[in-house]
Every structure is written in structure tokens, then in C-alpha cells.
Amino acid sequence: MRTQQLNFPLETVMLLKPGQNRSSRDSVFAKTTLLKPALLDEPxxxxxxxxxxxxxxxxxDYPGTILVVxxxxxxxxxxxxxxxxxANxxxxxxxGNYSYYLAEKERRMEALKKEMELQKAQIKKIEEFVERFRYKASKAAQVQSRIKMLDKFKEIKLDGSAKSVAMRFPxxxxxxxxxxxxxxLGHSYGDLTVFSGLNFSLFRGDKVAFVGVNGSGKSTLSRLLSLSEQPAQGTVQYGDHVNMAFFSQESSQNLTYANTIWEEVSSVPSSADDQVRRNLLGAFLxxxxxxxxxxxxxxxxxCRGQNNFSQR
Structure with a gap:
């Protein structure tokens, strides 16, 4: 009832947590968006x-305050x-919005760099004065004054740039x-037919995205194409010299959480030696x-996704 009152799309399936059914998901989301302020974690x-x-x-159009991760x-x-x-x-x-943030942060970082260089030059000049006249009695007062100036400087620090995953496919x-x-190709779960009679080919160099409302069968089709699930009807045939890797939205659920990251990666059958595995993990930070x-x-x-992706 709440879903209809808030005009949720009739075919939507909002997955806030794995395992929630549609009505509970929509109810949780509807309840959350009625709160003021509303805190939405990766909605x-x-x-x-x-x-x-x-x-x-x-x-x-939400009238209240929203905090979004x-x-x-x-x-x-x-x-x-x-x-x-x-950061730090x-x-x-x-x-402003995200585009404004990117542009403004870049301007802010450039201004801070200039300010930091100016500060370094000032500190160097003062330190040179102190070192030059440290043992000259007539300059003792000035030296002490410069030392106090050094103590008052507030060090300018730049925000460390976020590390990014270095990925290269040989x-x-x-x-x-x-x-x-x-x-x-067709598939069903019990009496529910997800799709049937699919016929298509993918060619070398193609980059294809499956789109559709939730429940239309995108994930099911992906599992069938990965050969991790057998179709109810039809066939999926791969050509020669095709190496397929599958990273699904449920991949992290297949990890053994008690294992170390090293044990998980080492559990994958491969001719790679330990150094290659370490290099791979390093590429994923x-x-x-x-x-x-x-x-x-x-x-x-x-982090779990990176760990799982490194096993593909």
C-alpha cells in the first residue's frame, strides 16, 4: 500500500539487502524516505x-534533508x-553537485600547492637566517623571533590522491x-518462465550491455552465458580460443570469509607462481x-569485490 501511495514504479524491485522480498524491500525504502533526515547507503x-x-x-522533490553514500x-x-x-x-x-566538486577540488588543490610552495620558501629563508646568525650575539633577539615564527607555521598538507586499481588484460x-x-535459449524457475526462444550471436570485439527492468532475466541470462547454470531449453556454444570469466553480483557470496585474502586467491587453480599472485593482489590495492x-x-x-575480481 505504501508503495502505491509513493508512486513506486509498478515493476520495480528495490534490493536494499540481499534476501529481502519485494514487499519488504519497498516497505523499508518507503519508510526510510519518509524520515527527515533520510540516510541512504548506496540506494x-x-x-x-x-x-x-x-x-x-x-x-x-524531497522536502527534508538527505544524506547519501x-x-x-x-x-x-x-x-x-x-x-x-x-579524506585523511x-x-x-x-x-555543489559531483561535477562541481571535481572541478572545485582541482582548483583547491592547485591553490594549496602554490600556498605550500610559498610556505616552503618562507621557512627556508627563515631557517637560513637562523643558521647564519645563530651564534652572533647582536642578532640573538632576531634569531629567537625567527624561531618563534617557525613554531607558529601551520604545515600545509595536500589531500593524498586516492589509489586506483591498476588493471591490465594481456x-x-x-x-x-x-x-x-x-x-x-529459454529458462524457467518452477512455473515461472523467465524468457524463451532467444537467438543471438556475439562477435569478437563486441561490448554488450543487458538492460531491462528487474526480474526480466538479465542475471539469469548472464549465468547461462557463463555456463554456471544449465538452461531449461536451447544451447550456448562458444567458439574456438574463447576464454570466459564471470563476475556476478553474487560473486562475493562465494568467498570463504574465514580464509585470508591470500588463501582465497591461492585456492584458484592456476599456473601462476606466488610472485605473480602477489603482483595481482597489489594491482587490486x-x-x-x-x-x-x-x-x-x-x-x-x-574490498570483497576486489578480492573476488582478482580470482577471475
Missing amino acids: TNHLDTESMEWLESYLK SHDHFFLDKIATQIAEL RRIHIYK EGKKSVKEVVKVSN FSGDDIFKSVGRSSQRG
């Missing part, structure tokens, strides 16, 4: 296009009026032109003793 995860458009429209830059551009950046245990507020053996052929922490301690979903 766009698992939303289809229609639900995203509804959410953006609703939040734009999100990695979706496009979403933040549309709904945010301020960006609060957490400090918070800095930018009064060139593999050239595959045939038709990479995969799908013939009369796992370094030093991080690799000996348990997967369960990598509480951030992003």
Missing part, C-alpha cells in the same frame, strides 16, 4: 533504469547540492569471429600484511 545498488529515474525524481557519480550529479569529502581523517564540504590468443552463439587478513575483516563491499 542505487541493484535498481533498474525505471526505478533509478523514479528515485532521482523523488529525491529532487554513493559511488554513482551520475546519480550524485542529479540529486546532490553539497558533497562532503572524507578530515571532512571538506563542497557546495592480449590472448585471437578467437574466432563468432565468439558465442545462443540458439532457442592489497599490499603488505593486508593479504593475510581474513576476507571477513574486509568489511567494505568494495
